[in-house]
Amino acid sequence: RQDEIGTPYCITVDFDTENDGCVTVRDRDTMQQERVSLAELKEYLKKRIYIY
Numbered sequence: 001r002q003d004e005i006g007t008p009y010c011i012t013v014d015f016d017t018e019n020d021g022c023v024t025v026r027d028r029d030t031m032q033q034e035r036v037s038l039a040e041l042k043e044y045l046k047k048r049i050y051i052y
Helices: 015-020 041-049
Strands: 009-012 022-027 033-037
Touching (some): 009 041
Antiparallel strands (some): 009 022, 022 033
């Protein structure tokens, strides 16, 4: 759904987020998914969004 509207990254908060403090980030172009700590999320996205 997110790729249809052009969002480069989709962030999913799931049941595991409460336990491990991580979210799943999916790249629209590669469909690659990665678990990222909430504490590191801002820097993670800053490093990737500059290309847009």
